[in-house]
Amino acid sequence: xxxxxxxxxxxxxxxxxxxxxxxxxxxxxxxxxxxxxxxxxxxxxxxxxxxxxxxxxxxxxxxxxxxxxxxxxxxxxxxxxxxxxxxxxxxxxxxxxxxxxxxxxxxxxxxxxxxxxxxxxxxxxxxxxxxxxxxxxxxxxxxxxxxxxxxxxxxxxxxxxxxxxxxxxxxxxxxxxxxxxxxxxxxxxxxxxxxxxxxxx
Numbered sequence: 001x002x003x004x005x006x007x008x009x010x011x012x013x014x015x016x017x018x019x020x021x022x023x024x025x026x027x028x029x030x031x032x033x034x035x036x037x038x039x040x041x042x043x044x045x046x047x048x049x050x051x052x053x054x055x056x057x058x059x060x061x062x063x064x065x066x067x068x069x070x071x072x073x074x075x076x077x078x079x080x081x082x083x084x085x086x087x088x089x090x091x092x093x094x095x096x097x098x099x100x101x102x103x104x105x106x107x108x109x110x111x112x113x114x115x116x117x118x119x120x121x122x123x124x125x126x127x128x129x130x131x132x133x134x135x136x137x138x139x140x141x142x143x144x145x146x147x148x149x150x151x152x153x154x155x156x157x158x159x160x161x162x163x164x165x166x167x168x169x170x171x172x173x174x175x176x177x178x179x180x181x182x183x184x185x186x187x188x189x190x191x192x193x194x195x196x197x198x199x200x201x
Contacts, residue, residue, distance in 0.1 A: 007120040010113035011068050015045040015094070017108060023100040029091045035071075038081030043072040043101045049091030053083045061167040063124040064088065072098070073117050132169050140169060141179040145189060149199040160194045 018024050029035065029049075037044065051071060052064045062083065065071070071085050076098050096104075105111055131143040144165045148156055165176050183189045190198035 007116050010116040010120075011070060013110060013113050014070060014105070014117065015047070015068055017104055017110065018043065018045040018096045018101065019047070019094045021096060021100065021104060023104075024094045024096040027093050027095050029087045029093065031087055031089050033087045033091075035085045035087075036081060037072040037083070037085055038075040038078075041098045042095050043070060043076060043098060044085075045070055045094040045096075047092045047094065049093075050088040051085045051091060052088055053085055055083055056081055062128055063121070065124075067091070070117055073114060074121050076101070128168070137171055137175050138179050138182070140171060141165060141176055141183075144168065145183075145196060145199055148196050157195055159196070161191060161196055162194055 024045075035044070046065070046067045046069050048067045050064060050066045051069070053062050053071075054060065055062060075081065075083065105114055127147075131147060132140055134140045134143055145161070148159055148161065148164060151159065161180065162173055162176055165171060166173060180189065180191065184191065188200045189196065
């Protein structure tokens with residue numbers, strides 16, 4: 001039986017390696033600041049804050065990750081930039097070049113941890129694709145609401161249903177509002193000022 005991936009442990013191992021490396025440096029980024037991960041040819045160990053990944057092609061938000069986490073792993077070995085990151089809040093991070101991190105990982109035999117980090121990120125993409133690949137607007141909205149409901153409470157109570165779904169799908173605000181109104185009438189959901197307060201499973 002294969003053990004589940006412990007991505008938290010992998011973040012800790014690789015993050016510490018980056019932070020303590022003589023080749024890394026510290027950066028502080030403000031809310032909404034954009035970072036072109038691939039064009040900069042760096043790996044980022046986000047120590048505090050929260051970041052979101054956006055597709056370069058259409059600026060669609062794909063996944064969001066909270067510190068501690070790493071950005072740039074998925075694009076480290078590929079030529080083209082498919083995503084950039086944006087800070088959802090003030091973020092502190094340690095930065096190291098792709099070349100230097102490859103050497104450190106090889107020297108310390110930590111490629112399994114890099115695999116864990118990549119696998120976790122791929123899983124987040126799969127979950128995101130499932131959320132938007134439903135057959136109807138109603139099903140897409142419901143999948144997004146379920147994702148919001150599973151957030152930690154402190155994050156959920158500050159998350160706008162409409163902004164969350166609009167950033168991650170091609171649905172219109174009016175289409176989302178229509179579905180939310182129907183779900184409220186059916187007593188499937190309850191909202192207060194655009195925030196989700198109840199979801200009936």
